[in-house]
Amino acid sequence: MNTEQQMEARLWDFIDGNIQPEERSFVEDLLNTNQQWREKYAELLQVHTLMQESLDLHEPSMSFTRNVMEEISRLQITPASKKYLNEKIIWALGGFFLISVVAFIVYAFRQANWSTTSESFMPFKLESMNYSKLFNSAYTNIFLMVNTVLGLMLLDMYLGARKRRFR
Amino acid sequence: MTSGPTDTEIIEKTLAGDTRIFSELVKRYQNFVFTITLRYTPNREDAEEIAQDAFVKAYKSLASFRGESKFSTWLFTITTTSCLSFLRKKKLDIHSLDNEKVMAVVENKDSDFNANQMEAKSRLSMVNEAIQLLSRDDANILTLFYKGEQSLEEISVVMGIEANAVKVRLHRARARLKEKMQTHFKQELKDMLN
Numbered sequence: 001m002n003t004e005q006q007m008e009a010r011l012w013d014f015i016d017g018n019i020q021p022e023e024r025s026f027v028e029d030l031l032n033t034n035q036q037w038r039e040k041y042a043e044l045l046q047v048h049t050l051m052q053e054s055l056d057l058h059e060p061s062m063s064f065t066r067n068v069m070e071e072i073s074r075l076q077i078t079p080a081s082k083k084y085l086n087e088k089i090i091w092a093l094g095g096f097f098l099i100s101v102v103a104f105i106v107y108a109f110r111q112a113n114w115s116t117t118s119e120s121f122m123p124f125k126l127e128s129m130n131y132s133k134l135f136n137s138a139y140t141n142i143f144l145m146v147n148t149v150l151g152l153m154l155l156d157m158y159l160g161a162r163k164r165r166f167r
Numbered sequence: 168m169t170s171g172p173t174d175t176e177i178i179e180k181t182l183a184g185d186t187r188i189f190s191e192l193v194k195r196y197q198n199f200v201f202t203i204t205l206r207y208t209p210n211r212e213d214a215e216e217i218a219q220d221a222f223v224k225a226y227k228s229l230a231s232f233r234g235e236s237k238f239s240t241w242l243f244t245i246t247t248t249s250c251l252s253f254l255r256k257k258k259l260d261i262h263s264l265d266n267e268k269v270m271a272v273v274e275n276k277d278s279d280f281n282a283n284q285m286e287a288k289s290r291l292s293m294v295n296e297a298i299q300l301l302s303r304d305d306a307n308i309l310t311l312f313y314k315g316e317q318s319l320e321e322i323s324v325v326m327g328i329e330a331n332a333v334k335v336r337l338h339r340a341r342a343r344l345k346e347k348m349q350t351h352f353k354q355e356l357k358d359m360l361n
Contacts, residue, residue, distance in 0.1 A: 058202045078227050
């Protein structure tokens with residue numbers, strides 16, 4: 001950016017009022033003392049005033065408003081998206097899943113054998129884990145079933161909301 | 168632009184079921200929206216169709232308008248998006264369109280001089296002809312700033328760019344406008360100053 005461009009940028013900020021107080025007084029001093037700055041300021045102010053006073057807007061046809069109103073008379077305002085889902089339900093579901101994850105981790109740690117031997121620093125041997133035993137417990141099965149049902153409910157709510165939105 | 172009920176009052180009444188009052192918002196902003204759409208297509212019918220579409224979209228989504236910005240900012244954002252969708256659908260070459268438009272204006276301007284119509288132009292026509300010589304983005308930024316009563320931050324929302332970038336573009340747009348006026352309307356400017 002050359003000096004003239006910098007001067008213009010500062011003056012435009014000054015004209016638009018996008019300037020800090022200390023910068024403003026600096027520009028005001030320059031305008032009082034420097035002829036070049038004064039001339040440039042007058043030139044830019046002229047463009048600014050022309051834009052404010054003379055910029056014209058195009059007009060659409062006379063029937064524009066009527067056409068828009070006819071079009072919207074056939075439509076309904078779409079409900080705001082935040083109303084689709086009840087926040088309490090989202091929080092309850094989130095809380096349930098968080099508690100489930102914590103419970104699962106606690107359960108897994110309680111099942112682990114923490115006595116170690118000198119050869120291995122792992123508290124259990126992964127290759128000797130009996131997964132069928134783990135997933136055979138009645139509590140685990142109930143837990144998985146409840147999660148599946150909740151997942152299906154969530155999917156149903158999501159699809160229901162989408163259907164309402166596109167109706 | 169804001170005589171009568173405020174935008175917020177109109178929106179509240181519309182949401183409460185008084186659909187007809189929405190026409191106040193249409194009347195209030197139709198010229199502005201149409202001016203923006205006309206910059207994306209030279210065809211008035213197409214521009215009107217996009218403008219109409221923007222108002223219909225705004226109406227349909229009115230419940231989602233949270234009032235965090237001005238209604239005009241929200242509407243102009245919808246308008247800009249509608250214009251870009253239209254261009255994508257029509258697969259128009261944006262740049263060639265701009266050049267075509269600029270050349271048409273320049274040709275008209277030259278023919279005016281060739282016909283020796285040297286009478287001083289009014290300020291209004293001079294500025295509006297000069298603005299047509301600018302690129303679409305430059306013209307839009309000037310219109311949003313000077314006519315749309317939009318701040319730099321609001322223009323940044325409408326155009327999807329940073330506020331600082333808007334500031335720089337606004338400076339450049341004004342510089343280019345000044346340059347166009349000095350190049351194409353030298354005599355008129357001189358007359359105006361005398």
